[in-house]
Amino acid sequence: MKGTVTSRITWTWALLSALTMVSWALAATRRFTPSTAVTIVVLAIAAVKTRTVIRQFMEVRVAPRWLRRATDAWLAVLMAAIIGLYLW
């Protein structure tokens, strides 16, 4: 049981670190010019990372429904606003 918990934490961390490297490499390809494609992908990666921290590390996946809903609503509204303002 304990082994499962610690390996889940470590896998989560490995995924988050790998996603960080991907967005780092992606942003490095376009240092001087605007790019909608790069921006949308790095924002999507940030959203996935944020939700992973909330669900896995903060253990919201096993939290009461109001907390799962509140954190998802926060992320959805924030990301929609950021992407909407970027594209507008």
Added chain:
Amino acid sequence: MTAEARSRPADAPAQRTPALPGDAGMWVFVLGDMVIFGVYFIVFMVYRGHEQAVFLASQRHLSLASGAVNTLVLLAGSRFAALAVAAARAGDDRRASRLIGWCGICGVAFLLVKAREWYSLVSAGRTVTRNNFYMFYYAFTGVHLFHVLMGLVVLGVMLAELRRPAGRRTWLIEAGAIYWHMVDLLWIILFALLYLMR
């Protein structure tokens, strides 16, 4: 439904884990902070929309590597904090203390990388008054840095709690870790907005 799950007898082991990780007070603080930062991020995007060229040109002078390394450092800290909670729940306080120590080292590393980045920017004349991008950059990273400093204090409180001979409260260790994860997730979005988007 929550109250029902809480009052259920401990026949099923899964039901024994607390319904709310940490404690309600910490969640009120964390959710409040997330909303406040969310508003900051949206205001930043409004300004960025008006001055896209200035923001993009200024962003080039940030160290992408520093931002990325600091993200990795905070993620490593979060892993240690999560493992510390697991160790505390399993009753292994020595391991939990050691892991919190590693988390603290990550926090200090973050501060050093950030200080180095600020120093090189200020040395190059890129100060808070230069333009709106730098105003947001220093304000956001400054407020976030204050959160990291508070995080180090929280880690100290967690260590002290683990050394309490009687009646150590596992929920307090969980609440401290939740704070640390919040500092991590706010940085993930800051990293995307300040360093990554084009």
